[in-house]
Amino acid sequence: MKNMLQLRRLLAQLLLFSLCLASWPGVAAAAEYLLGPGDAVRIVVYGNPDMTLETRVSESGKITYPLVGEVIVGRLSPSAAEKKIAAMLEAGGFLKNPQINVTVTQMQSQQVSVLGMVNRPGRFPLEGRRMLSDVLALAGGLAQDAADTVTVIRYRDGKPQREEIDIVAMFRSTELKENGLMQGGDVVYVERAPRFYIYGEVQRPSQYRLERNMTVLQGLAMAGGLTARGTERGVRIKRQGPDGKIQVLQAKHDDLLRAEDVVYIQESLF
Incomplete structure (x- = not known):
């Protein structure tokens, strides 16, 4: 159980490292965002402010740009879309060597x-x-x-x-x-996380997280152990059977607990 808690802390640290790595400058740029339906983009042509356009990618992956008409940008990165629009403007004789900037202002797809x-x-x-x-x-x-x-x-x-x-x-x-x-x-x-329940003569009767391969004895330890009147003999588990009916089982210390088990610790007769 201690090893499992240590592993969970390590997992949290790994996820935090992954978040830091993902936000590190240049990492996201290694594979650019691909445009898709619903994305809002802003297109700027340097030196031609009248050609600035803010638009949204259609369901078919297209935008309509002045002079060149429909441009398929779906599944293209912003840099690839820049090159495509620039090539269309130059091929149509509208601009010579145009410098295009495509910025995604709202990511939807x-x-x-x-x-x-x-x-x-x-x-x-x-x-x-x-x-x-x-x-x-x-x-x-x-x-x-x-x-x-x-x-x-x-x-x-x-x-x-x-x-x-x-x-x-x-x-x-x-x-x-x-x-x-x-x-x-x-x-x-x-x-x-799956839970189990323990009540009766234990120090802290409550519900607890069920760790992997947790035994009855480990569950008892999680609940703080026995009270002065408790006994480890005759531990009972109420468990839902395959037919949906509740079964009452006699439990041994090394029996494995299952999700939603209800453990009852009896009072000692002596």
């Missing part, structure tokens, strides 16, 4: 949603390449009561794909295979 047990849930723009760890860091990292697994819902070819990712196992792996690249429209949901 390339956003990912992070929901659930994170410190700052919300929608975040994918500026450059963002991995799962990056967007969790943008959301402030996992909250204290967060589970160790997250659900990622992706839309590929118009079809939703659902994946459960074990964050602890992901960071334990040197290859980080499950730390996948996020795309616009992806949703990350972090559930609340």
Whole structure:
């Protein structure tokens, strides 16, 4: 249990490092934001202020620019869009060697949603390449009561794909295979950590976070141990069975607890 708490602290530090790295100058620029439907852009032609335009990318990935008409900018980076507009203006004989600047003023298309047990849930723009760890860091990292697994819902070819990712196992792996690249429209949901309940003759009867492979004895220790009248004999667990009915089980110290278990510690008869 102590190792698990240390691992969770390490995970929080890694997410914080990921956030700092993502915000470091030049890192996001390594892979520029790609324009998409709904994005608002401002186009400036140096030396020609009358050609400044603020517009929004259409659902078909197009904008309409003076003199050249429709320009397909969807899936282009701002720098690629600059070159394309400049080439069209020069090819049409409107300007010679035009200097174009395209700025994204509002990012709509390339956003990912992070929901659930994170410190700052919300929608975040994918500026450059963002991995799962990056967007969790943008959301402030996992909250204290967060589970160790997250659900990622992706839309590929118009079809939703659902994946459960074990964050602890992901960071334990040197290859980080499950730390996948996020795309616009992806949703990350972090559930609340599983709980168990303990009452009766313990020092601190309450609900507690269920750690991995937690035994009855470890759960008892988390609740502060027995009271002066408590006994470790005859520990009972109320657990929901596959049929939905509550089962009452006699428990041993090394039995593993499950989510939503209710542990009862009896009073000693002697």
